Amino acid sequence: MRHGIALVDKQRWQFIQSIFRHLADKSPSHRRDYLDMVCEEDLELRREIEALLASHDKLEQGDQDFITPALITPALQAVNRIQLPQSLGEYRILKELGRGGMGVVYLAEHPQYDKVALKLLPRFTVEADEAQHRFSLEARILSNLDHPGLSHMFESFTTDEYAAIAMEFIDGKGLDELIKQGPLPFEQGLNIILDLCEVLHLAHTQGLAHRDIKSNNVLLDRQGQTKLIDFGIAKFADTKLTATGQILGTPSYMSPEQWRGRGVDYRADLWSLGIMLFELLTAQKPFTATDRFAVANKILNKEAPSLPATSCDGEDLVPVQAILDQLLIKEPQNRLGSCAKLSALLGKLV
Template sequence: MAVNRMREDPEDVFTKQEEIGKGSFGKVYKGINKKTTDVVAIKIIDLEEAEDEIEDIQQEITILSQCDSPYVTKYHGSFLKGSNLWIIMEYLGGGSALDLLKAGSFDELAIATILREILKGLEYLHMEKKIHRDIKAANILLSDHGDVKLADFGVAGQLTNTMVKRNTFVGTPFWMAPEVIKQSAYDAKADVWSLGITAIELAKGEPPNADLHPMRVLFLIPKNNPPQLDSQYSKNFREFVGTCLHHDPSYRPSARDLLKHKFIRMAKKTSYLIEYIDRYKKYREVHRDDDENGDSSGDEIDESSHRNPIDTWKFVTERGTPNGILSDSPTIPTSKKLPTILIPALEELRLKYGADVIDNVQDILLDADKNAPEIIDKLLVQLIHKIKSVST
């Protein structure tokens, strides 16, 4: 049972051990429950530093506390110590699917097995009218025994009986569905698109267009044909990816229907994944010295290459009001908000003035952002202030 014990000192209950990762809003540590000796994961967030993300942290805790599924990481409770919020989660020692890819590629049986478990998680979430909105290999965690679970609900959304679609621009660019980028009304089928992109990521080690600037990818996804796997992969795998990646979400199957797909039905028991977990643990031991020296941590984001699952490009812009969409945030440079402000407008203008004209405008903006992002920052700040002054 998840509990909130804000007044109790978490250090009386848990022994904090080594850092094991970084979540959306803070660092994650391995911990031990002093009374039960159970191993847990402890996410610690400095609320003073994360002041602008408090609503999103509350959203993550709310979503997790409502979930009860073997395919979703379990939430055990929260504690407040000074300005630090301790979020106690299930410990999954096998690493993320992205971690496992560092040690080498997966075969198709492993990919099918991972995807089957994630589809079970999505089936549960979608039945509960929840959308994850950030499906990718980095957010798929494994236990030492091969159990596969969905993690990181920092941008998850809740549908209701009266609001069956969302129109929020959230997620990580390379995995975002076209309708999310365009801020059209969308539903759980957006997760199905992201799952298709994740399937490609699991096969190739990175999502499509990983060599491109994230903002250019956001312009390209709605207008380009959906990515595909080439002939080196099996017909069933190619068909699975193709059925997930329809521009029109009405043509995408539900998570429940995808569980019946031929590719998913070839999946093995999750114990099949243990060899990949063991391979990664050996890889990590070999590279531990490099990690500690900062030579190849894999956690640093190289803005010149844009090849990581880029957390600084994870967008959360909404709250249902223009001020929410246009408000300045110290965590995301203004130039990185360019897509959230301009893409929907450009999509509307594309219909009126034609693709060629709008494509030229996009190219000019992208070149300007690449060569002089500070100018784009200043331009957008001025636009925002002018819009606010006109609206008031």
């Protein structure tokens, strides 16, 4: 065992993943009957799968991470078995910053880069094709995009135990934490969306859709600069990383085409920006429910609620509502067409 990573039989792990993939979106009764049939007397196998499903369900109920039929929760289970290394090459690891669908992020020190955010994924998990593609793609994205609204990537590398991405450490506050304090003032809320539009316009012009725009993927640094993070499920137009029908994203922010498992492009980001715009000005998400299926039903079949007449600081929100109506159109071909257009419309209001 190295760094506390249990060496698991790969065939057994693949078998567990295949069962998890089938059961992730099924009802409790279906899960029970299926496990009765597949696991038979193998109680350890059943406990492992049930633990993965319980973790998967908990993440979804908290609306904190990806919907992952095949990949993310097993990856996190592998990560959870890691004994935190004190160092990795020249990086001295200080503390954990957070966990996400594609690994754990640590605060680390490096003699050349000073403090960095070091994102690690166990190599055992990275050997899964989809995980490897997604982790490598994020490194490729960060290396190709250069913008003050993004976390700068210093390097990506692998060791015997990990795949790693070393990124700029952003000393700031998550937008989700800011929203918990209440609606943002009119100008601040719109300027955050404008900042995100600028970053996403750069990505979109390079054929890249982020696909997981949400408040806890946005940080505000100490200078007030908006920073978009986590490209773990982003997709280039010329890649085929996601199988048809696979659903990735965060429930309340996902576009109708993401829920349908159809082809997803940059217009899904426009939908998610609309969700965030509503959230910034009201401190609430427009589509919420007790479980992800009910959220999906609302997104697919219900109209979003209207904004209040005025913002928390008394500004007229009727012009913003007109823009929001164009962002939250369910058919992507009829949605507001680009971040450039969104910027132009919002820019007239601030």
